[in-house]
Amino acid sequence: MNLKSANATLSDADRERILKRDNYQCRFCGSDKNLDIHHRDGKSYSKKGSDSNNEDHNLITLCHQCHLKLHAQQKKPSQEVAKRNENILKYYQKGMSYRAIGNMFHLSHTQVMNIIHDLKQEAV
Numbered sequence: 689m690n691l692k693s694a695n696a697t698l699s700d701a702d703r704e705r706i707l708k709r710d711n712y713q714c715r716f717c718g719s720d721k722n723l724d725i726h727h728r729d730g731k732s733y734s735k736k737g738s739d740s741n742n743e744d745h746n747l748i749t750l751c752h753q754c755h756l757k758l759h760a761q762q763k764k765p766s767q768e769v770a771k772r773n774e775n776i777l778k779y780y781q782k783g784m785s786y787r788a789i790g791n792m793f794h795l796s797h798t799q800v801m802n803i804i805h806d807l808k809q810e811a812v
């Protein structure tokens with residue numbers, strides 16, 4: 689029995705194919721220990737079970753360390769997004785409506801609402 693892990697949606701054949709393509713090495717640091725297969729589109733956890741994201745171009749061999757680092761990075765908003773969100777909060781505090789802010793940043797007013805909601809929770 690295989691361990692059901694992050695790559696549960698990936699078949700052994702897919703895994704072997706990608707490992708072979710990448711010479712059984714982490715594509716970031718070259719390590720050949722504790723190798724994982726990473727989905728570039730981040731959808732390996734999708735419950736919908738579509739295999740379409742198991743295409744070669746979407747899969748990359750990473751060692752467990754690099755894999756964890758990558759996922760930790762992906763969870764944080766990029767600097768650009770963080771800066772944008774700061775501005776959104778500023779306009780909100782000046783009394784602009786969600787919709788007006790959304791128009792400025794090309795977001796829906798629901799997206800603006802969610803961003804502000806998250807930011808306010810962080811600030812507390």
Ligand SMILES: [Zn+2]
Pocket residue numbers: 725726727732755759
């Ligand atoms: Zn991954």
Ligand SMILES: [Zn+2]
Pocket residue numbers: 714715716717718719750751752753754755
């Ligand atoms: Zn690595």
